[in-house]
Amino acid sequence: MRAVERKTFTVFSYVFCFLLILLCLIPLIWMIVSSFKLDREVWAYPFRFFPNKWLPNNYQTLFTSKRVDYVQALLNTAFVAVIHVTLKLAIETMSAYAYARLEFRFKTLMWRVTLFTMFIPNIAILLTSFVTVKQLGMLDTFWVLIIPSLAGAYGIFFYRQFFLNIPLSMEEAALVDGASRFRIYWNVFLPNAKAPMVLLGTGSFIGVWNSFIWPSLTITSPTKYQVMQVIRSFRNMYSEAFGVVMAASAIGAIPPLIVFLIFQRYIIKGMLISGIK
């Protein structure tokens, strides 16, 4: 009796999980499917889920549009994201190492200030950050997308927690050999921190790639548009042509997806670990 019950439950959970996958993926599948339909077919009734013929017309419109240069936007965003992630990793791990392993004056004060900033919601400083970057002459340059978002305490907090758990003996050997603190950070701590760096690095890459509000406030010249801005403006320009918008969305979703799939082993494991603590 028990075994039968168990078996039905397992079958049930397989079916249920299949439905879950559908719930996750159907919107994305619908996006891809529609991007290969002509507008005529999109609005036709009775409708078919899959296109009659898979036509790349929307992609042609997307990449040859005179009004917006989508390739340029992809390159812009990739450039910004890569520079941002590199700088963020360097700055945050460095600070975290110093907070975790070095003693210096005002350390507690600095650490408290850093932690305090974690509790300030973005909206409280949105307008005044805008004014600040304006004063610094960064408006409508890539710097405005790269630099202000480097300010953040969460990463420092996260890496510090990780560094505190690295055994002292590992650096003692290096210290005896006369290595400087920076060398220890570079040669001992960084190689060990690969997992959290991948986790937070992919997170900030995806964050920059997907950001919309800040770029739409600060970037005004179309040659510097970011991907999400372009998708949004496609939606406004071709409000009746969902096919093109879906094509733009499908392309715009690929880079984060690739990054995620490459590092998913780290990401899901890291999430499961941090979830327990």
Place this chain on the structure above:
Amino acid sequence: MVVNSSVDKRRRTPTSRMDHITAYAMIIPSLALLGVFVLYPLYTSITKSLTDWNFYNSMYVGLKNYTVALRNPTFHRAFQNILLYILFSVPIGVVLPFLFAHCVKRLQGMYGAAIKTALYIPSIISGVISSVIFLFILDYQGGLINNLLRSLGMTRVNFMAQPTSAMLSIVFTGFWGGFGYSTLYQLAGLNNIPDSYYEAAMLDGAGAFKRMIYVTIPCMKNIFLLCLVNGIGGTLMMMELPLLMTNGGPNNATITPVMYIYKMFSDSAVSMGYMLACSIIMMVFSSAFTCIVFFLIKPDKSLE
């Protein structure tokens, strides 16, 4: 030196002068960034919210901006809406992933790995893209849902035109973007409960339902609390989806406080001082929430 290191293993041997310089060099970038892009803007936000600042000149007006903001009907409406959003989205966002996690838990191997990947994918899709997709799916003319309704012989629904359906559409889009992540999160919690607890409960003759009530739910308390806190905190600051899907309409039925503030950006008639007062009110709200949460969690942590 030996004594020192034995007293506190974490603190390294006395740092030399060179090390001091290294330490400051390592910390200054992050501290300078926080100062310029967080603390200085925060200071300006607070001081300028007491003036009628319009970028060029500012005159001190005391708490006038705050009293005006607290009496503004649209701002009130936005707060009512955010309560509704929380009511609609947070309970579902905790309970359904809990049930889903139970089903996913049993799956092993390839199928299990595939479903974990699939569950994670919606959370890496940006708000812009998911809003565009769901606007299309819910479209009156060529949308998937309305086409299905039509095939079944039912009347079509103009989702974005009615207050309730517009809000529910936004909630559903948000749910789609987040439920997979919460499911994985709760799955981590479930996997963390030792099997011996269940075995002991079974020995005592507890059925599936009793095991759920007396073993699973108490063990998951912290995870639930965290999901709840993240859910409420996130919803409180919600802006992108309603902005992109309904732009606050119909008739301000989906406007949120953060979006109300954001929209003043492009409204030259509003004094920036007023806008800042509104954002400081939001900050006070969210920190009050954070404080309450910390107060609630603390006693629990000390018990462990």
